Amino acid sequence: MSIKLFLYPLILFSLSLKASDLRIAIVGAGPSGLMAAHTLKKLGYKNITIFEKEDQVGGKVHSFTYNNNAYEMGAVLLGDNYTSVINLAGELDVPLSPFPTGLNFIGVRGEVTNFIDDLLHKHGLMKLFGAILHYKVLTHKYGSIHTDLALAHPDLFENFTTFARINHIEPLIDLFKPFVTGSGYGYPEEVPALYVMKLISWPLIKSLFASYIKLGDKILYFKEGYQKLFIKMAQNLNVNLNSKVTNIERIPGNDGTTTIYLTAGGVTQIFDKVIISTIPKTALNFIDASEEEEELFNKIKTYRYITTTLQVNDLGNKSLFFKNNFNRSAFGEVLILLNLNPTANLFVSYQFDSLDPIPSIEERGGSVAEILYQKEWDYFPHFTKIDLEDKPYRQLNKLQGKLGTYYVGGTLNFETVNDVLSHAKKLIMEKFSK
Structure with a gap:
């Protein structure tokens, strides 16, 4: 037996331990935050905590129910090319209907x-x-x-x-x-x-x-409410509702790692990584932003x-x-x-x-x-035309992973549910599966 074959199970075991031990915080339980957690869990990460300031998940996917009918206050419909949403609906067994x-x-x-x-x-x-x-x-x-x-x-x-x-x-x-x-x-x-x-x-x-x-039937919708998709998605995730994040402090160590102190609901917890799924400009209210982050986020x-x-x-x-x-x-x-x-x-x-x-x-x-x-x-x-000329999306990409911080959501890849889901999944696969 080659040494590589002999060591392979040990390497996998080591990686699984690392995935299990890494403490990851996610700010926001909208589609991108939930997809980030969902993907991390599939990769073997177990210590994932989602903080949501509202009393329900879904973010801008918000269904108001009245007389057993759903009224969409946010996202409504999807084309049959919205593969990220359609695949997730199939995985979670949430039915779609013709618009x-x-x-x-x-x-x-x-x-x-x-x-x-x-x-x-x-x-x-x-x-x-x-x-x-x-x-x-x-x-x-x-x-x-x-x-x-x-x-x-x-x-x-x-x-x-x-x-x-x-x-x-x-x-x-x-x-x-x-x-x-x-x-x-x-x-x-x-x-x-x-x-x-x-x-x-x-x-x-x-x-x-x-x-x-x-x-x-090319235009589709969720007859029972779009939000049901994300309520079901959240059932197997660690989501803290009514938990508004009020402070994030990131302390870099000499070994290249970062210790992240996150305060929500008056309680401070320690994490190794943090994923921001809210609008980055909003994150300036609670994160210890660098000059680079502050200048970029204020352009949004x-x-x-x-x-x-x-x-x-x-x-x-x-x-x-x-x-x-x-x-x-x-x-x-x-x-x-x-x-x-x-x-x-x-x-x-x-x-x-x-x-x-x-x-x-x-x-x-x-x-x-x-x-x-x-x-x-x-x-x-x-971003406006003038700010696009400064290549803000390249700057956002360069920020990914700095000080243990990652960004997902509508700012990164446009506001549709399909776009935020596909971006969040892609980012997690690229940054956390190595």
Whole structure:
């Protein structure tokens, strides 16, 4: 027997001991924090503690249940290319269903029209589909962003409206607005094309149009609530709810290791590694940030995004895009009324900054009978064009592992659930499986 074969079981045993002994803290029990813990556990790490300031897991995946129906206050749908979410749902046996609602516009006078029909009327079939086909070429040209945002070409730092005009795909500004702006990702005339192309991949476009012309079930959702996926995921993890982290101090040792003192709920514990899944800018409230971290994290921009579950009368039961509200001039107005249960007139409204959805609804002939639940989000962490030129994603990548600290979440790989899951898993596999 060779010495390598003889030593192999001992090496595995040694690695398993190291994995078992390493003390790892995770700040935040949203999708990225839970995926980090889930992956670490699969790799054999056993001493993992998750700290969550809220009384439930899920982060921006938040389902409000009323009369046995789930109303999504955060993430809602997924394309059939969202493999990280779909695979996790299969692993945890959480069922997915075809998305039940169409894409309809409502104008300021209350007139309801079909979204795609409106686009075809405005731009014509040839011009619209010509732009879509050219966009396919562009998604291949700039496809590196789906591997790592640090690889983004400088062309993508321009706002999407300018980028679309340069590349002669202007009809896509109107096509993408409801999904970009309505989903809380800002306005095409402001947001760098990098983020729009990250959100609207070629497979997602195919899924949207396949659903529109009834070619299979390409857009999916969790009928029992998106949050159920992460509640189930957390059942086998050590999650401390109502545990707000108030201080993290990292003390480097002479041997290259770092001792991490983390305080949550007035109790200080010692860890070897810490994974931050909150927005890094928020982490400045509790971590002993270096000048490099502080300067970089303070460049991160977000939107204040409000979701409200409410009973609306006189507008029917279909989901509605508010046609004239996807421009900056309508900032604060309702963008979407979403109804995943067409047998009832309960909706979720989505809007920037304002806590009052009633004026937008009444202007279109509706009336609000009752507001049932409301959530306010610090949403879509991103960088401006000017800051992208300083290559912040490369800087974030270089921070991974420094002083025993790692970063996951929407800042690192865009805000969709699929993106944060895939990034968290990839990071843990790269940094902790060696």
